[in-house]
Amino acid sequence: MNAETVADAMTEVVLPGVVEPSGLEIRVCPAPEPAAGEVVLALEASGVSFAEQQMRRGKYYDQPPFPFVPGYDLVGVVARTGPGVDPSLVGRRFAALTKVGGWASRVVLPVTDLVEVPGALDPADAETVVVNGITAWQMLHRIAEVRAGGTVLVHGANGGVGSTLVQLAMHAGIRVIGTASPRHHDAVRALGATPLDYRATDLPAKVRELAPGGVDAVFDHIGGDGIVDSFRLLARGGTLVSYGTAATRDVAGSSKLPVLKLVGRLFLWKLLPNGRRTHFYNIWAGKRRPAVFHDRLRTDLGRVFALLADGSITAQVAARIPLSQAAEAMRLAESGTVTGKVILVPDPAPDASGAH
Template sequence: MGAATFVEIVLPGKVEPEGLKVRRGVVPVAGPGQVVVEVEATGVSFAEQQMRRGRYYDQPPFPFVPGYDLVGTVLETVPGVPPELAGRRVAALVKVGGWASHVVLDALDLVEVPDGLGAAEAEALLLNGVTAWQMLHRKARVRAGQTVLVHGANGGVGSVLVQLAQAAGARVIGTATARHHEALRAAGVLPVDYRTEDVPARVRELAPDGVDAVFDHVGGRGVIDSWRLLAPGGALVCYGSAATRDDTGSKQWPVLKLLGRVWLWNSLPNGRSASFYNVWAGRAVSKSRFRARLRADLAQVFATAGRGELVARIAAELPLDSAAKALRLAESGTVAGKVVLKP
């Protein structure tokens, strides 16, 4: 295996997608407690869109290999790693490094993918699925009969949120551009056009008493409207700052400002709650607890898909060396679901 070649995509600096570099080399060797995973699918998330602009709040220094998550097959194991892992399809969150043909990972960070779930489908449900599940069930604790507002209901996370909320028995209002409304209606979502409609006014028409939860990846000043749309006892879950993607200046400031608003709102005695979701929360405190929670929640996501209550929304599947095209497509705002790269 040491003589085999591999491919990875390098982000050299603040560049347009066409500035990505292809680097070839030799497949790395696993160390103690590690495995080499041959990547079958990785994805384009909003994080990579921010990273190429230098706008992701804790990205590593340039140059580096992007790729927030991946699905692949364990090539072989080393002493100290369960030998039955060899040949198994696994999933992993990595934050960076996923846009490669092979990746070395700690065996404890792997989550096995159930038989019957394809690599691209599992990839589309990995970061998006665990994010949606944890926000819905661990943060907002959505219950049957409630009404929720999902911003970007056609997107990678948004489309999973919609389905998981419906599986929990909730009524869903979703924002999206008009081109996605027919599909959203067919899926049982009440669509709102964030470009042409007064979103707060329209949501109040659909939910006069307010909504029980809002899932907001947009940030910026619009998050104030999200807070005001909550019903008594409602929960706002923020998980991004898409509105500031093309801004200049400090990349930490949008997140810090959002955290400040969350703190202020939670200090108000009105029964509503606000939180900022980070999929990595708790990892620095206890890796074992973080891994157990990730494994349990992702198992729930995969099981929901296995029951037919959750369908992976794949916008496009492109080869790894078309990463620039994939990134352009993901940033275009014209697609529904996840853009998947297949080495």
């Protein structure tokens, strides 16, 4: 029997500790009640981001104590509203950033966190550009501010953020060099970028062949020692935008130290009189000013949704997997074999006989 047939119940995926994907737990619990200013979203889609891959290893910088429900973002329909919330929101589709908590069939959120999804968009398609779209848009347009005619280097151009970033840059008239494993080069090329093998020992030289004067921006989610090459590949006036520490995902030890070392290195580079800029992007940094944070969230994601709705960019859905099979979704996302984002969707409802 599907868990959602239980009255007033919901299904959630729990990360109990540092476990393999098979260690994720599926739990049925009472459906949440919205408080004043809150809504309950009925899940339509949530993604498997790199953040969850780090979290299951205990390696995400500021993850909560175990156990907790992962899920960095989601798309869903308002099922219930709390006191003080417009009841006409029920039945309308919204997206939200959560950092954790999105892998559940019902999620309580402040109404201020919601960004409306255009009605024509498929929920899973929209989900691919929530955290990925905001991240890519803000890094490209708010931080690096690369203009049409420029050239950028996108590491991991086949990934969730990377594939979105490539498309946004191409739409803005920016030339893209994208790194990926050879198996993904056709997919990267189809997005409009020039693919290079990220494992090539002469990668910097290959980038220099394509951009002899350096690139206007490098978007680096890898961190580690390779960040040095990313910095050196910048043209004068270029910007290195670092937004992750993938290189240390499987390295034992502190979850905070790799980030702190990376931020420290970027800060020191800022002091060099070489005309290059560095920035560590954290999507949550703006929450110190909530009104500005939410305004930018709605504005930037709204722009990305509009581009998705009119076909200027396309959703990169690697797979759609039922919520109860989150372990399979995690394994697939970590396999390195897919382009785009693995999406969790609601489990199918049983038919009248109780069978799926």
